Amino acid sequence: MFHAWVMRPEHNDQPVPTSKDRPVIDPGEASQRYALANEPGGNALGNDSKHELTRRHRVGTPEEILAYVQATLGFRPTHSLTIVAFADRQLSTVVRCDLPDALHKMLQSDTLESVTFLDFGITETQELQLMELGKQLGQLIAREPSTTGCLLVYLATEVSVSDHQALAATGTVNAMLSAQFGLQGILVEESWLIHHHQLWHLRCASTIDCEIQGDVLGDPESTDLFQRLDPEGKTRQRSGTAMEKLVFPLASQPSSRDVSSIYDLLEQRPKVVLNWLQRWDERLSHGPSMLHTDHVAELLSTLEHPELRDAVLGIACFDLNTSIQGMLALGRFSDEIAVLSRLQGDMRDGTDLKGCLLGQSERIPDWQRIAALERVCHQLLPLSDHASGGGVAGLLVWIEWVRGRGSIALDYLRQARKHFPRERLLILLENVLRQGKVAAWATRTESAWSPRHAA
Structure with missing residues (x-):
């Protein structure tokens, strides 16, 4: 379940600092349709007409939400925690960071973290790390004063535990992050886990028993919305892990010319x-x-x-x-x-x-x-x-x-x-x-x- 929103093409993609970095200080058919309107800020649409600024799109599937995320970030996120902020009835900021390391390991059957979670649940160290991550992300989302709520999407590319365990682990992590968001005044309205092209709902604010579990997702790039948001296909099949490689000089040896002060x-x-x-x-x-x-x-x-x-x-x-x-x-x-x-x-x-x-x-x-x-x-x-x-x-x-x-x-x-x-x-x-x-x-x-x- 999700609701009608308007689009604001604001985005963010941040590398979340790990503990070792700190000293350096880095379905079926939906019952409702979603409204997306193109309302860019500032000079981002320098050559667009006023008509373009007020054009509205109808969105009714998770694939279209993912198309919005991809077109806004500029690439298809993988191995990510992606946050889509809501501003009343508008889709707003998109924030992406790497999937929390603790969750990444808990979703793999051959790791100590996975076995530990299955036997004892989350550890105190993991809890502290997740609380800090939730605080950072919540504060970041709250910087935009129009934000009223958000959707959390956990995109896991390596899952080898059972679906039940994956839902349990991700649900635990999601509850901790959502609590920190709440302390910042940001309501987490829905949370999704996506792996192996399947959608699992972790939290549905509108329902008690969510039936949208394990639905196979289509390709976001095949939606009409994606064609409208990215008509030239600049983000098509571009993964967040396939970064552009810079072309450096063949050698960075000192030059013979003098450099004036x-x-x-x-x-x-x-x-x-x-x-x-x-x-x-x-x-x-x-x-x-x-x-x-x-x-x-x-x-x-x-x-x-x-x-x-x-x-x-x-x-x-x-x-x-x-x-x-x-x-x-x-x-x-x-x-x-x-x-x-x-x-x-x-x-x-x-x-x-x-x-x-x-x-x-x-x-x-x-x-x-x-x-x-x-x-x-x-x-x-x-x-x-x-x-x-x-x-x-x-x-x-x-x-x-x-x-x-x-x-x-x-x-x-x-x-x-x-x-x-x-x-x-x-x-x-x-x-x-x-x-x-x-x-x-x-x-x-x-x-x-x-x-x-x-x-």
């Missing part, structure tokens, strides 16, 4: 700095295009310096003038830059810029420009060297993090650290991801990015 650049060569920033603004202001060979050195040189790299992020999130005025206000650009650009520091821009770097500015970022930054960085990474490559990879990690796709960001990070182990930006981002921190943009309906509408 940031002081020399800002104080003595401000014209060069402005030219580089203007080059970035040009790249991010236009649609996809081939990267001109003559521009590669300039674009990479900009990313060698933290100050200029942060300015590039400001250009991507907002525009060139906001970035320069913000850097001036924060004291990170010299007076020579102010004179040459004919711009002055503006503390509002400084606040926006600082918030941009942390993914939490009140000003909504321009997601189309950020998508352009992503394309350029994928083009530049194979052409980079030891001085610039870590910064390029760091930007790609940052982009996925502020989008709310923490698992993809962490996967990128692991790849990048092997090639650039000393890059400061990657180290900072690793600390954020290991704590399981989520960018504030991804927790607010008006500012969240939706991959279904990405450029």
Whole structure:
């Protein structure tokens, strides 16, 4: 059983920190139909008409809920705990994290955890870990003030115990997580366990004896809803475990060229700095295009310096003038830059810029420009060297993090650290991801990015 909801394409995908990471601080036919309406927030639908914003869809099957989840996250989740938030009669935020490790092991017959649960139930250590996980997820969902309830979906890919034991173990875990959600004022209205393409209900708020147990699920990608949400099939058959592999340079050996200090650049060569920033603004202001060979050195040189790299992020999130005025206000650009650009520091821009770097500015970022930054960085990474490559990879990690796709960001990070182990930006981002921190943009309906509408 589930109810009628309206769609808000806000999502989140976070890597949940484990205990070892903490010191580092990362059916049949339904009796009701569901209403889904397309109500994206912010600039996520930059080119969509008002008609598109008010279009409504009817949803009546679990497959369509899963289609919504897949199209919103940007991939088909597996081995996951997925949370679909409700805002009154609207589908809202989608949050995905890895299936709790304790539950994953309890669902496999050849593990100590499975035998222990069968004989004694859940252990005290597992209870504490699950309570902490429930607290984290509940707080995350509660950040969006419109949230009134949620659906929990446990997607298990490795289940070798009996259905009865799987339901018992998952039901126990679900009860603990639901209790923590309740402490945050979030009602868990339903909970599902899905394994071997079968649906099992753990909790039905509307019924006492749920008859929807073990129903075979169809393919979410075969639904009409999926075709409407993802007409180009960008998320088709893309699993959350099949992350994109970054293309690194063949070798990250030191280059023979000299890398100017940031002081020399800002104080003595401000014209060069402005030219580089203007080059970035040009790249991010236009649609996809081939990267001109003559521009590669300039674009990479900009990313060698933290100050200029942060300015590039400001250009991507907002525009060139906001970035320069913000850097001036924060004291990170010299007076020579102010004179040459004919711009002055503006503390509002400084606040926006600082918030941009942390993914939490009140000003909504321009997601189309950020998508352009992503394309350029994928083009530049194979052409980079030891001085610039870590910064390029760091930007790609940052982009996925502020989008709310923490698992993809962490996967990128692991790849990048092997090639650039000393890059400061990657180290900072690793600390954020290991704590399981989520960018504030991804927790607010008006500012969240939706991959279904990405450029």
